[in-house]
Amino acid sequence: MVTIRDVAERANVSLGTVSRVLNGHPAVRPVAREAVGRAIAELGYVPNPAAQSLRRMKSHALGLVIPDLLSPMTVTLTRAVEDVAGRAGYTVFVADSRLDEGLEASHIARLLERRVDGLLVSPVQPIAAVERCVSKMGRVPTVLVQLRKPVREFPTAFVDEQPAVYECAEHLVSLGHRRVAVLHSGSRAGGGRFRRDLIRGALAERGITGGGDLDRSFAETGECYAAAMAALNGPERATAILVGVHKFVPPVLRAIRDANLRIPDDVSVVSFGDSDWAESISPPLNVVVVDQAAHAEGAMALLLKAISGEPLRERHFRSESIYVRRGSVGPAGGCVND
Amino acid sequence: MVTIRDVAERANVSLGTVSRVLNGHPAVRPVAREAVGRAIAELGYVPNPAAQSLRRMKSHALGLVIPDLLSPMTVTLTRAVEDVAGRAGYTVFVADSRLDEGLEASHIARLLERRVDGLLVSPVQPIAAVERCVSKMGRVPTVLVQLRKPVREFPTAFVDEQPAVYECAEHLVSLGHRRVAVLHSGSRAGGGRFRRDLIRGALAERGITGGGDLDRSFAETGECYAAAMAALNGPERATAILVGVHKFVPPVLRAIRDANLRIPDDVSVVSFGDSDWAESISPPLNVVVVDQAAHAEGAMALLLKAISGEPLRERHFRSESIYVRRGSVGPAGGCVND
DNA sequence: CTGTTAGCGCATTCAT
């Protein structure tokens, strides 16, 4: 292993000088700087990050805790975070909680032990629980992402879905839909009850009462399939289904297929979140989406500022989602029960 | 920050003793061991990984370089790797090359600079290029994964697709398919030409010559759509399409839709790789898949052994893929050109 | 069995 010391000898300078050029310290004679540069190149010297971390008391690593790597939106977010972090000289540990609160907690603990300089969490647990995890070892700078609204305890990047949801509700109502099912996540990730309430509110303002049997939460694929089936059967079946978590669209499609129904003739479908699949199947799905890259950049800006110790002028970063019309929403006419 | 020294004082033992209990050294009096344990708990001591790394000259981190996080198979692999690695006391840096050779190279370089103890690479670059990257800084233990066949330069985990491909070919031929299009990745990841040749071989043994216009490679969504369109048009259009990369199934579906064709009446489809979507759309897709978790475990076993310095008795780990029949393959009768 | 000691590679302070 070639160390800073080897470089120093090769360049006929002291160890301190090498360190200085490495860290861009101005007070170094150009001649020396150049000699060091040459020595580094010739020896193929690479700084030892463990030694740097130990000395600087900084790991130059960040932690990103996301709810589910199988969600394409999450992947987009992850990539954007890595890009921004990389440009700022950080590497990032990605931890996938798989929608499991306990796993999320243990991931946060592990990242804290690894002494990450900052944490980005898209929480599955209640905020208070996240707070407890993060505080366990003296509160590292932390930003919560993918929330639906800002919270008091942390700086956050949140997505305001109200405009998109209102537009979507308007669209459905104008096409005659009266019985709209809302299938939402049982976990906090993906909006959960908050998102359901937002949708219900938008619908209610347009005279659609609902909820009750039509609203169902679920935690995994099988439950989601059952929930969709339930909404699709019975005397007063739904004419439209809003799926609150993109990865659970497939079981909903399966339920519709198994119920011998067709999109959008018999039932309309809107997904929260998007993917190539949603855009490519027949018919392509209407979706409510947010620009995850912009979201990630906003969050990273907050985090980097927090790490640098600057007080945050704006504690929260707001994005807005949009409603994209494709081919999965049609008139409610197909339903004979109306 | 509470250090080993604080623990030592609190437990009235020396620094060395604390270190010993921490590392499970046997020669420690039970009384001392217990006192140290108590002190650790009371102080909430957590070892500093940077200091450990520096001293041990081991980072206890692994690097996993994968071609595309948007592929569900890759995510499954990633999760399995993290599980096994975690149990062995390693954390893993996941780097997504996004099917880009240059990005893969720079990721490998970054991981090497981070001084990972081992590397798992699902290569997009030619093997020789990977070899060059990895050798740049004195060859860290490296295992190549998701290959189609073992290579000389590295220990590998590979997937033998021959049995599944032969079964699939048999299925298609028995249903009267004569014009089969093979859409494969232009990059090495996902099989590329190797997979195409395997398929062509299987088909040829059953008397189906082909290739030529019917075989097309692509690097991104738009190209794949065009390739599918081309196969679907013309006087002698394909009656079956094999899609070599799962994430590129959506554009193929779009092309089929845009060509006003139906699956499986007009055209049969088989995908390499699987997902909830493939299983849930109408009709559900036939697929060729491999158990990624088992694959990952095999690869990790090789890597951990290599890291420990043991000579590898078996340098390669073999998995076998299977052909899953669902609803996307039917008789070739729908094609009037036959 | 346990205390003491010597670095691991580097950034930084203090002289010069």
Next chain:
DNA sequence: ATGAATGCGCTAACAG
């Protein structure tokens, strides 16, 4: 502008 010296937190070798 630069060399020398110090110590970050920890492990391992050595001497008791």
